[in-house]
Amino acid sequence: MPTSEQEFLRVIDRHFPNHGSGLLLGRGDDCAIIDTGSPFCVSTDIFVEDVHFRREYFSAADIGHKALAAAASDLAGMAAQPVGFALSLMLPDDVGDVFLDEMLGGMAALANSLKMPLVGGDLSRGPKLALDVVVFGKPGPSGRLLRRNAAQPGDALLLVGEVGLARAGLMELEHMACSEAHSWPGAVAAHLRPEPRIAEGLALAQIETPDGPAVSGLMDVSDGLARDLPRFLGQFGAELTLRRKDLHPEVAAFFTAHGEDPVEAAVLGGEDYALIASAEQKKLPMVLAALPQARVIGRVSAEPGLRLNSGLVLRQGFDHFAKPGKG
Amino acid sequence: MPTSEQEFLRVIDRHFPNHGSGLLLGRGDDCAIIDTGSPFCVSTDIFVEDVHFRREYFSAADIGHKALAAAASDLAGMAAQPVGFALSLMLPDDVGDVFLDEMLGGMAALANSLKMPLVGGDLSRGPKLALDVVVFGKPGPSGRLLRRNAAQPGDALLLVGEVGLARAGLMELEHMACSEAHSWPGAVAAHLRPEPRIAEGLALAQIETPDGPAVSGLMDVSDGLARDLPRFLGQFGAELTLRRKDLHPEVAAFFTAHGEDPVEAAVLGGEDYALIASAEQKKLPMVLAALPQARVIGRVSAEPGLRLNSGLVLRQGFDHFAKPGKG
Numbered sequence: 001m002p003t004s005e006q007e008f009l010r011v012i013d014r015h016f017p018n019h020g021s022g023l024l025l026g027r028g029d030d031c032a033i034i035d036t037g038s039p040f041c042v043s044t045d046i047f048v049e050d051v052h053f054r055r056e057y058f059s060a061a062d063i064g065h066k067a068l069a070a071a072a073s074d075l076a077g078m079a080a081q082p083v084g085f086a087l088s089l090m091l092p093d094d095v096g097d098v099f100l101d102e103m104l105g106g107m108a109a110l111a112n113s114l115k116m117p118l119v120g121g122d123l124s125r126g127p128k129l130a131l132d133v134v135v136f137g138k139p140g141p142s143g144r145l146l147r148r149n150a151a152q153p154g155d156a157l158l159l160v161g162e163v164g165l166a167r168a169g170l171m172e173l174e175h176m177a178c179s180e181a182h183s184w185p186g187a188v189a190a191h192l193r194p195e196p197r198i199a200e201g202l203a204l205a206q207i208e209t210p211d212g213p214a215v216s217g218l219m220d221v222s223d224g225l226a227r228d229l230p231r232f233l234g235q236f237g238a239e240l241t242l243r244r245k246d247l248h249p250e251v252a253a254f255f256t257a258h259g260e261d262p263v264e265a266a267v268l269g270g271e272d273y274a275l276i277a278s279a280e281q282k283k284l285p286m287v288l289a290a291l292p293q294a295r296v297i298g299r300v301s302a303e304p305g306l307r308l309n310s311g312l313v314l315r316q317g318f319d320h321f322a323k324p325g326k327g
Numbered sequence: 328m329p330t331s332e333q334e335f336l337r338v339i340d341r342h343f344p345n346h347g348s349g350l351l352l353g354r355g356d357d358c359a360i361i362d363t364g365s366p367f368c369v370s371t372d373i374f375v376e377d378v379h380f381r382r383e384y385f386s387a388a389d390i391g392h393k394a395l396a397a398a399a400s401d402l403a404g405m406a407a408q409p410v411g412f413a414l415s416l417m418l419p420d421d422v423g424d425v426f427l428d429e430m431l432g433g434m435a436a437l438a439n440s441l442k443m444p445l446v447g448g449d450l451s452r453g454p455k456l457a458l459d460v461v462v463f464g465k466p467g468p469s470g471r472l473l474r475r476n477a478a479q480p481g482d483a484l485l486l487v488g489e490v491g492l493a494r495a496g497l498m499e500l501e502h503m504a505c506s507e508a509h510s511w512p513g514a515v516a517a518h519l520r521p522e523p524r525i526a527e528g529l530a531l532a533q534i535e536t537p538d539g540p541a542v543s544g545l546m547d548v549s550d551g552l553a554r555d556l557p558r559f560l561g562q563f564g565a566e567l568t569l570r571r572k573d574l575h576p577e578v579a580a581f582f583t584a585h586g587e588d589p590v591e592a593a594v595l596g597g598e599d600y601a602l603i604a605s606a607e608q609k610k611l612p613m614v615l616a617a618l619p620q621a622r623v624i625g626r627v628s629a630e631p632g633l634r635l636n637s638g639l640v641l642r643q644g645f646d647h648f649a650k651p652g653k654g
Binding site (some may be wrong): 015018036044108132137 | 447451
């Protein structure tokens with residue numbers, strides 16, 4: 001059995017060619033892009049009980065919400081406009097009618113707010129609750145989809161959303177009684193109820209400068225900056241400048257209280273569902289004017305590797321596959 | 328917990344609207360059709376260990392093949408041309424590297440023959456082996472996709488493929504030792520290695536008569552004729568004429584040997600992955616000339632219900648959801 005997602009992807013690549021006449025972009029980005037006359041984005045996210053969530057502290061509605069949110073975040077990461085989604089459900093015998101109803105209700109509320117119709121799916125009994133969500137998208141008003149591997153050395157790196165907050169929430173939920181979880185409401189909400197940053201992705205793709213589009217590359221941060229930034233940067237590296245004051249107050253307080261360095265914990269992160277974008281320095285003011293919640297967290301360097309506040313980040317981020325039961 | 332797929336679909340319909348500006352055809356046919364400028368077909372099939380297959384008698388390559396074949400059959404059922412597919416995998420700890428390699432190899436061989444690139448997917452650990460396959464398709468050379476609910480009273484009903492053969496194979500595999508299974512090689516192969524009838528679906532859509540397209544409606548028979556025909560016919564019914572000589576020789580022999588009526592067992596069927604089509608009587612000769620393997624098995628009647636050789640079919644077909652462990 002492959003011991004990491006990376007190793008698994010090598011097995012996949014050995015069997016399946018990653019190109020085809022109808023394929024504009026193959027596997028390896030937030031979404032694949034199929035050529036249907038116009039570009040059509042597809043991405044898949046599987047959400048499995050006791051691997052990605054626990055029924056002990058996820059409400060039924062949380063489960064429905066997060067399964068779709070995690071998948072939709074991949075559309076956000078390409079600046080795609082949602083078109084619809086498909087849901088395959090594996091239901092164990094102990095899921096009752098009320099639970100199912102609430103779970104689908106949580107999913108439907110998010111689907112409705114994102115204007116994503118459910119276009120199909122399948123259903124099976126099974127030993128654990130599992131939801132496989134496939135999302136479909138298309139270019140937004142900008143007509144543009146933003147990919148990884150587009151940042152150039154010197155470009156600014158921008159973050160939209162919080163890093164480390166969902167990680168704090170997961171730790172809290174895994175180790176504390178439910179009643180105590182309310183000490184960290186932002187962290188717990190970030191883990192249970194992430195919001196896919198569809199609007200922000202679309203807005204980033206629309207920022208035009210006299211020299212062309214402001215944002216060169218975009219990606220959703222789902223496995224933590226430490227793991228996802230190398231995927232975003234390709235052959236290049238980054239110098240990150242991230243201070244305690246740049247973090248959500250709960251991230252700073254939580255990790256300090258648990259004897260961890262908050263900045264390092266935030267970079268390690270996981271399930272952040274934030275967006276990371278790159279832009280030429282000269283275009284930065286227009287980006288920040290258009291999307292004030294975007295924050296500069298560093299710059300792209302020609303040398304590979306991640307340096308955090310001038311130190312080297314060595315630790316790896318999040319791998320759902322390698323760490324069962326942890327998120 | 329819903330006790331049938333029908334009941335589950337009612338819960339789904341309560342939460343999720345089955346229409347949207349970008350949706351040409353919602354849930355309820357073999358595929359949904361998304362409007363991407365041109366029609367784009369999507370269908371999902373989940374394939375779960377000990378619900379849809381057993382590792383005791385499915386080889387790893389069989390599992391990979393059948394998971395994709397079952398999903399691709401829904402494209403065949405709309406006369407769609409395959410474009411690609413996504414795969415979400417849930418892997419238990421006891422799946423070794425060799426097994427995984429062979430499983431993906433079996434899937435890749437079929438994907439290659441159907442010219443379907445793997446455009447994405449996801450991976451998780453989980454308690455059982457499960458494969459969720461999402462297939463994508465587009466209209467073939469005819470420019471046409473064929474739907475259910477298009478047959479009119481008087482139309483001929485045509486079958487492409489065998490019914491009851493996979494059901495015999497399942498019974499044989501479930502109840503006999505592996506070594507004995509070879510007494511019924513056709514039945515066993517039909518259960519382990521169904522072939523999606525993509526070419527036949529495309530061919531049916533291309534048959535033109537002076538009065539327009541020959542084939543009005545098309546559907547894949549995956550849950551057996553008894554269950555799927557009412558879905559195909561909508562408000563109408565059918566008079567089926569199916570004799571022992573119309574069945575695959577193994578179907579006739581197997582069910583006779585097991586004390587069941589072979590014709591009734593064939594109509595009950597399940598996992599046939601055959602195609603059912605409707606055509607006006609006057610267009611029938613052109614259909615049979617173009618696709619000689621198509622067989623007339625009856626005609627559409629104005630009254631609902633299925634009559635088999637002038638008797639009434641009462642028994643229901645196959646529901647993966649209602650009958651865990653049976654196919």
